[in-house]
Amino acid sequence: MVMPFHDGLIVQTQSHDYPIVITEQSTTEHSSMAKQITSYISGRQVLIVTNDTVAPLYLKALEDELAEQFTVKVCVLPDGEQYKNQASIDQIYDALMTEHFNRDVTLIALGGGVIGDMTGFAAASFMRGVNFIQIPTTLLSQVDSSVGGKTGINHPQGKNMIGAFWQPQMVLADMSTLKTLPARELSAGVAEIIKYALIMDEAFLTWLEANLPAMMALDLAVLGEAVKRCCQYKADVVAQDERESGVRALLNFGHTFGHVIETHEGYGNWLHGEAVAAGMVQAAELSQKIGWLTDDEVIRIKRVLELANLPITPPAIDVDAALDLMGHDKKVKHGQIRLILLKSIGDAVMTNEFDSQLLHEVLSKHSA
Amino acid sequence: MVMPFHDGLIVQTQSHDYPIVITEQSTTEHSSMAKQITSYISGRQVLIVTNDTVAPLYLKALEDELAEQFTVKVCVLPDGEQYKNQASIDQIYDALMTEHFNRDVTLIALGGGVIGDMTGFAAASFMRGVNFIQIPTTLLSQVDSSVGGKTGINHPQGKNMIGAFWQPQMVLADMSTLKTLPARELSAGVAEIIKYALIMDEAFLTWLEANLPAMMALDLAVLGEAVKRCCQYKADVVAQDERESGVRALLNFGHTFGHVIETHEGYGNWLHGEAVAAGMVQAAELSQKIGWLTDDEVIRIKRVLELANLPITPPAIDVDAALDLMGHDKKVKHGQIRLILLKSIGDAVMTNEFDSQLLHEVLSKHSA
Structure with a gap:
């Protein structure tokens, strides 16, 4: 149910197949995150969701390069598990609505597991489901969030109580992001x-x-x-x-x-x-x-x-x-x-x- | 992709097949809503979601009879399209969490299209998806919401912008509820x-x-x-x-x-x-x-x-x-x-x- 290819693997799910690209190149002069993911963006609209820890490291390069081809909007959330809640999801919805984005939008999760889970759930529930791409920037999320389709947020009375199963269009796991990981x-x-x-x-x-x-x-x-x-x-x-x-x-x-x-x-x-x-x-x-x-x-x-x-x-x-x-x-x-x-x-x-x-x-x- | 049977039809979807039971019996002495739906409730926990217009008409009989077999909790929302929002979904989540309901819960939507859409979305997103049953009590929702799996809520800037495709376990369309319809x-x-x-x-x-x-x-x-x-x-x-x-x-x-x-x-x-x-x-x-x-x-x-x-x-x-x-x-x-x-x-x-x-x-x- 999974096929390796030269720099990653293809995950087969009930809804569609998608690649996990595992590379060390995205932050070098030879390539970029944008170059790696562009061919997986089907529409012309992109919303990048990230947090205030990751944004200073990788956001600008990604945003600028994508803006050459797409309408790009950014939603920067506060970093931390305590923000994995409905209020953050509402911020993502508001960004999408304010920009008049539609079913063709692709959401990009740039960050660790919390960003990935929230972005995935927003993608699962905006207009009953739009595309999303994961760029996990922690080792935990590269291992744990790249496969399985679990998305969601916490409820005040329990972790991960609200969510959906929703599969990404692709996952870019760039090992070089681990250089900035504590x-x-x-x-x-x-x-x-x-x-x-x-x-x-x-x-x-x-x-x-x-x-x-x-x-x-x-x-x-x-x-x-x-x-x-x-x-x-x-x-x-x-x-x-x-x-x-x-x-x-x-x-x-x-x-x-x-x-x-x-x-x-x-x-x-x-x-x-x-x-x-x-x-x-x-x-x-x-x-x-x-x-x-x-x-x-x-x-x-x-x-x-x-x-x-x-x-x-x-x-x-x-x-x-x-x-x-x-x-x-x-x-x-x-x-x-x-x-x-x-x-x-x-x-x-x-x-x-x-x-x-x-x-x-x-x-x-x-x-x- | 749809098979008629004696009092309704079977709808076939990607996730599962479900029946639409069309009857006139549920509010007569010969039967009841509870009797019609009981065999489609797989766990022991039930949350009935309804509104303050429909509740006085049909809630008590349904609740009392289900309570003989299940742990039943009720969530009564205010009636109206203006309440088809995240705050109402949060009320449903809170009812589920307060009762410590889990993945085995079945949500029952008792009401028109707004109740059906919201209950369906809560079911789609609670613990990444639980079962739900629809009892549409308006002609519009009997025709329009029984098939298709569209669930969701409005965003302040647009109708039906947040939601999911999620199929019910069964639909009970009882024509006798139309007697109380304006x-x-x-x-x-x-x-x-x-x-x-x-x-x-x-x-x-x-x-x-x-x-x-x-x-x-x-x-x-x-x-x-x-x-x-x-x-x-x-x-x-x-x-x-x-x-x-x-x-x-x-x-x-x-x-x-x-x-x-x-x-x-x-x-x-x-x-x-x-x-x-x-x-x-x-x-x-x-x-x-x-x-x-x-x-x-x-x-x-x-x-x-x-x-x-x-x-x-x-x-x-x-x-x-x-x-x-x-x-x-x-x-x-x-x-x-x-x-x-x-x-x-x-x-x-x-x-x-x-x-x-x-x-x-x-x-x-x-x-x-």
């Missing part, structure tokens, strides 16, 4: 990359163990290879389960434990990828207590996370508070806590068939 | 029924000429037959063009002229169906001037509209003002005014190839 965010992105190795492919974990030092030193070719592999893994999973009724849930490995950390510590204090890293260790520890993983495998998982400067220990959280937070997780069905655990490295399962005492032990290991 | 709204619904005859089937116009007196006298069986035929016509068109890139535009016959009337007179003063009726006459007059319709055919069109107590003359509007309002219509491409006109009764085309002087003559006939 080191903590690079690590947070690597956490998601390691996740794919743990749930799907032990051989990829071996590859990461060898290549993580180069990735952390911003070897763009190696980073590009890692991104490409992860997009491929995700595309394979999503193709089996576009609307997340089954196997796609495995992509949430580490996320239920991580959700507890993020919520308890307050969003933004732990980055999502950091919380997922510590959460994956907890999931691995539970898998070991059940008898699925060996002690050595748990140590191996911790070591690879440490290579990426990621936390392997959660903050101190009271066990009852943690269980309560798990009970409010979207992945809970009928009150039973279902977790994604590892049968072995590269083989994940979703299950609620484990002794709750073992979960209690894992949570109490670091409890307040 | 006479003007009944006529407005008949305008859309006549539209289908004019654009698609001359024989259906003959049928209407014979049966309109019974329809206006609330013969529910005849009304049900008319609704069924229109849903069939629309399903055939939509099946060819689910996302409105071509033939589906023909369903907007009379709407560009009607849009001028509605906008100029202020929304709500002319009902949508009334504006479409006068607009269809103007489109017919232009078709006659081009040489496509005969004088007798134009007279026949006016006469059938009069049988339904519909206006056949637009209000006095300055020609330049009218042309300006047409220029802002969504169906205009690249500044050329494209109109849906009749080659003959039952045969519509979309075209911009006509002498603009003829359009001027039609508009100036009733100009201020």
Whole structure:
């Protein structure tokens, strides 16, 4: 369901196929973001949506070059998860309406996952659906948002509660944008990359163990290879389960434990990828207590996370508070806590068939 | 792409098939709305969305009976097109979140087109898409909203600018709800029924000429037959063009002229169906001037509209003002005014190839 080509891959979805172009060229004199995406813009109208962190880095060059061929309007939103809300979507709608843009418009998401999710949802809902292109500028969004079509915003009472499945016309993942990414965010992105190795492919974990030092030193070719592999893994999973009724849930490995950390510590204090890293260790520890993983495998998982400067220990959280937070997780069905655990490295399962005492032990290991 | 069954039809769409059940039974002692829809509710959670006009008529019986089997929550919105906005959608989201409803929820739209459009969009966007059922309680919405999957809200700067294509699990069109419908709204619904005859089937116009007196006298069986035929016509068109890139535009016959009337007179003063009726006459007059319709055919069109107590003359509007309002219509491409006109009764085309002087003559006939 996914076909590699020379510098990326083609993702096949129910609505249409689209390419993920993985390159290092867009910010060099040899090419540009505009040159890479122009042929995927079908109309004459373009709205670039970005945030006030990314705009100073990449907006002007993109805007100026696109303006040679298209009517270009820009919507710069404030940076941060707290702005992933209806008010920001309304700003995008207002920009589109003020410019009298119509069904032929293409929205361009220039930024990380928050910008991508919001721009995608605005594209899904403006005039019942218009085209959009993603230019993810963080490692996390290059790995996580390029495939799957999930778009949306937060509701005051819950994350990602409002949204749509909507596929882009193309994704431009330019590794050179990672040169301006803060080191903590690079690590947070690597956490998601390691996740794919743990749930799907032990051989990829071996590859990461060898290549993580180069990735952390911003070897763009190696980073590009890692991104490409992860997009491929995700595309394979999503193709089996576009609307997340089954196997796609495995992509949430580490996320239920991580959700507890993020919520308890307050969003933004732990980055999502950091919380997922510590959460994956907890999931691995539970898998070991059940008898699925060996002690050595748990140590191996911790070591690879440490290579990426990621936390392997959660903050101190009271066990009852943690269980309560798990009970409010979207992945809970009928009150039973279902977790994604590892049968072995590269083989994940979703299950609620484990002794709750073992979960209690894992949570109490670091409890307040 | 549509299959009739004993009391309705099955609509086939890209995502799934669903039935339109056309009945007169739901408000009698023999059946109920709840009995008709229960088997189409897959989860255990139900949110009924309605308005403060329809709620006193049908809500309590539906709510009480569903509550025997499901967790039922109600969201009553104020009645009127002016509330077809983001604030109403937010009220629906809040009701869903407050009740901790999840992906298994089914939304039920109990009301006319505004309630149906908003409930459908909330269903399309809550948790990236949940199920919904339509119980249209106006003739217009029974004919127009049962097929096609268009959902959405207005933006302060334009009607239906925000929305999604999202298909219901079933539609319950109960003719007995028309007993409580104001006479003007009944006529407005008949305008859309006549539209289908004019654009698609001359024989259906003959049928209407014979049966309109019974329809206006609330013969529910005849009304049900008319609704069924229109849903069939629309399903055939939509099946060819689910996302409105071509033939589906023909369903907007009379709407560009009607849009001028509605906008100029202020929304709500002319009902949508009334504006479409006068607009269809103007489109017919232009078709006659081009040489496509005969004088007798134009007279026949006016006469059938009069049988339904519909206006056949637009209000006095300055020609330049009218042309300006047409220029802002969504169906205009690249500044050329494209109109849906009749080659003959039952045969519509979309075209911009006509002498603009003829359009001027039609508009100036009733100009201020």
